[in-house]
Amino acid sequence: xxxxxxxxxxxxxxxxxxxxxxxxxxxxxxxxxxxxxxxxxxxxxxxxxxxxxxxxxxxxxxxxxxxxxxxxxxxxxxxxxxxxxxxxxxxxxxxxxxxxxxxxxxxxxxxxxxxxxxxxxxxxxxxxxxxxxxxxxxxxxxxxxxxxxxxxxxxxxxxxxxxxxxxxxxxxxxxxxxxxxxxxxxxx
Amino acid sequence: xxxxxxxxxxxxxxxxxxxxxxxxxxxxxxxxxxxxxxxxxxxxxxxxxxxxxxxxxxxxxxxxxxxxxxxxxxxxxxxxxxxxxxxxxxxxxxxxxxxxxxxxxxxxxxxxxxxxxxxxxxxxxxxxxxxxxxxxxxxxxxxxxxxxxxxxxxxxxxxx
Numbered sequence: 057x058x059x060x061x062x063x064x065x066x067x068x069x070x071x072x073x074x075x076x077x078x079x080x081x082x083x084x085x086x087x088x089x090x091x092x093x094x095x096x097x098x099x100x101x102x103x104x105x106x107x108x109x110x111x112x113x114x115x116x117x118x119x120x121x122x123x124x125x126x127x128x129x130x131x132x133x134x135x136x137x138x139x140x141x142x143x144x145x146x147x148x149x150x151x152x153x154x155x156x157x158x159x160x161x162x163x164x165x166x167x168x169x170x171x172x173x174x175x176x177x178x179x180x181x182x183x184x185x186x187x188x189x190x191x192x193x194x195x196x197x198x199x200x201x202x203x204x205x206x207x208x209x210x211x212x213x214x215x216x217x218x219x220x221x222x223x224x225x226x227x228x229x230x231x232x233x234x235x236x237x238x239x240x241x242x243x244x
Numbered sequence: 245x246x247x248x249x250x251x252x253x254x255x256x257x258x259x260x261x262x263x264x265x266x267x268x269x270x271x272x273x274x275x276x277x278x279x280x281x282x283x284x285x286x287x288x289x290x291x292x293x294x295x296x297x298x299x300x301x302x303x304x305x306x307x308x309x310x311x312x313x314x315x316x317x318x319x320x321x322x323x324x325x326x327x328x329x330x331x332x333x334x335x336x337x338x339x340x341x342x343x344x345x346x347x348x349x350x351x352x353x354x355x356x357x358x359x360x361x362x363x364x365x366x367x368x369x370x371x372x373x374x375x376x377x378x379x380x381x382x383x384x385x386x387x388x389x390x391x392x393x394x395x396x397x398x399x400x401x402x403x404x
Contacts (some may be wrong), residue, residue, distance in 0.1 A: 067321055072317075075313070075317065079313065083305040083310065084302075084303075084304060086305075087305045087306070087309065088298075088301065088302055091303065092298065092301075101306060101309050101312075104305070104309050105309055105312045105313050105316065109316050109317065109320075112313075113320075129371040172375070181297070183297040184301075187297075194301075198294070201259055202290075202291045202294045202295065203294055203295060205258070207259075207364075208259070208261050223252070223256065223261070226259075227252050228292060230287070231251075233290065233294075234290060236394070240329060
């Protein structure tokens, strides 16, 4: 295995090529994973950007033969968790007690671009609403197990917990998801 | 498998997480139990709903994201000038002698301060007694304070 790269080494063509290839092959998947975790377009962009910048800095620590996607998903998961902790400390008082979606008073906000319209439309879907109602830990495990089709061991490595924790979170997440879907009014 | 599997076992089976023997027994049970097959299909349907939702909401990587990544990478290299100088200062060949000099300087400084504050002193009363003895008009007057050693020496001389 190659020695870890010093943080201030000048860039090499290999490093640049590594980033180029990583973005081309895994940029889309990483962005969609970040979007599913955060349920927010702007956050997904930030998470994807920061994750690839970290990949670029630590490119020597990637071991050939291992899954690049698992590696970058782990980075995105940690970044998202850290960001939520930071925001929780900053905006704790602004979170409504019932955790219900906030109603805009007065004029509609300026977010009327097509992408925001798309997000709004998706959030109106029962599955999207139900996913948004899960805890972050439950959502992480559910997406990784059922959408990305990772094994419990791989999820444990990405999320940073034991297999037993993955199993119990997944069971609870599925139970909760079903309950949230069923509790929504059926379209007439 | 004699008894019906739990919901947790169903989910583990669906994700291929049962041990090989357990997995085979589970499959055998499903083939002969309509109730459990119905429960399994419910769980499989939930997974399929999740996947189809994920597929329908799949997006392309926005072009702006790629541009921001490359911009951040380039700006990090522009900062290399001062960063490399700092890194040079932190190299062992420079850092060790600097650290050793600082340690010696700190030790010497502390030592001199410690000796200054804790230096032995002579009681001022000694000088007063000494002065009184030397300036006394009647050296051996009982009222005078004379050092004991001096008195003993004088007595010994007188006896001779």
